[in-house]
Amino acid sequence: MNQLExxxxxxxxxxxxxxxxxxWRFKNQKIVFSNGCFDIIHKGHIEYLAKASDLGDKLIIGLNTDRSVREIKGSSRPLQDEQARxxxxxxxKFIDAVILFDEPTPxxxxxxxxxxxxxxxxDYKAEDVVGYDIVKNRGGDVLTIELTPGYSTSAIIDKAISQN
Incomplete structure (x- = not known):
């Protein structure tokens, strides 16, 4: 199988x-889930996702569709379409599955x-995370990961605009 496959x-x-x-469950592998827009991937995203991956055996990412990104971030976003993202x-390499979702929340x-x-x-409290009730009711855990200071897609976009 080639790399694109x-x-x-x-x-x-x-x-x-x-x-x-x-x-994965038959093999008793622990499933980790996170979600986001991931419009312009930066160091903060990589560190966050790597840390999330370390919490279990398989990492699944819910990715906002273009429509849901526009709903959340405004009409000028996303900069990269959902297929690119x-x-x-x-x-x-530490991502095992990516799934698009079109709803306002995952x-x-x-x-x-x-x-x-x-x-x-x-930047979230665990009990305020969408899906907290689902995961806790099945005996799972909701965790927050420290974000890398100084990195955000919005800051990158603002910097690019201000330099032009």
Whole structure:
């Protein structure tokens, strides 16, 4: 299998991930879930995702569709379309699966995945993370990860605009 095939094999739908989840669970592998827009990947994203990956055996990322990014971030975003963002996230070696979601929050996707660990940045309180109830009710844990100071997509965009 060539490298692009390996990357594309990590891109799932909500439905197609189910058989892979069954395999991972049969092997008693712990599933970690996080989500985001990941419009311009930067050092902060890489460190966050690497730390999330270390919390379990398999890391699944819920990725906002272009439409949902516009809803959250405004009409000028995303800068990269969802297919580009899917490929970039799937190319990271510590990511095991990427799934698009079109809703305002990943609640329904979290319900479908039923992760052992739900992870967000420490700009959230664990109990305020969308899907907290789903994960806690199945005996899982909701964790926050310290973010790398000084890195954000918005700051990168603002800097690029101000330099032009």
């Amino acid at each position: 390996i990357i594309n094999k990590k891109i799932y739908t909500r439905e197609s991930i189910q058989s892979q989840l069954n395999i 899917l490929t970039i996230i799937a190319a990271l 609640y329904e996707l979290i319900k479908a995945v039923q992760p052992d660990f739900l992870v967000k940045g420490n």
